[in-house]
Amino acid sequence: MASDYNLTLAIAAGLSLIAASLHIGVIIGGPSWYHLFGAGERFVRAARSGKRYPAVVTAGIAGVLFIWALYAFSGAGMLDPMPLLRPALCAITAVYLLRGIVGPFALAGTGRSKRFIAISSAICLVYGLVHLTGLIQVWAALS
Numbered sequence: 001m002a003s004d005y006n007l008t009l010a011i012a013a014g015l016s017l018i019a020a021s022l023h024i025g026v027i028i029g030g031p032s033w034y035h036l037f038g039a040g041e042r043f044v045r046a047a048r049s050g051k052r053y054p055a056v057v058t059a060g061i062a063g064v065l066f067i068w069a070l071y072a073f074s075g076a077g078m079l080d081p082m083p084l085l086r087p088a089l090c091a092i093t094a095v096y097l098l099r100g101i102v103g104p105f106a107l108a109g110t111g112r113s114k115r116f117i118a119i120s121s122a123i124c125l126v127y128g129l130v131h132l133t134g135l136i137q138v139w140a141a142l143s
Helices: 005-027 031-036 041-048 051-075 085-106 116-143
Strands: none
Touching: 005 031, 005 051, 005 085, 031 041, 031 085, 041 051, 051 085, 085 116
16 A cells, blocks of 8 residues: 655655754753754854854754755645745755765864764765655656
């Protein structure tokens, strides 16, 4: 029995939701969580001194990731079609893949730990590949 939705894009949506939730968790967890999750030392110091911009930037990233999850759910057929669904899914997939592939080079020397750069780049590459697989599977249905 075939399902009415694309499981791969549903998984991709879940991955984006996990990432969005972790970003919210970092805001709630405060400076120690910024440090634990590999934020640059400048960001950690700003959070420690009570500056608002680390939380604002992190909340913005969480918001974008949440919207990306909605687009993946829409592409999976679990939500009504969202505006510009095909190009948005292409862009989301490209951002994840580029972050995964180029991240180790682009983030070198930014104050983030090598461990953070390697792990986050690998995660983004996996997220991008899951999105790409789902996008390929539903490509014709998105036209």
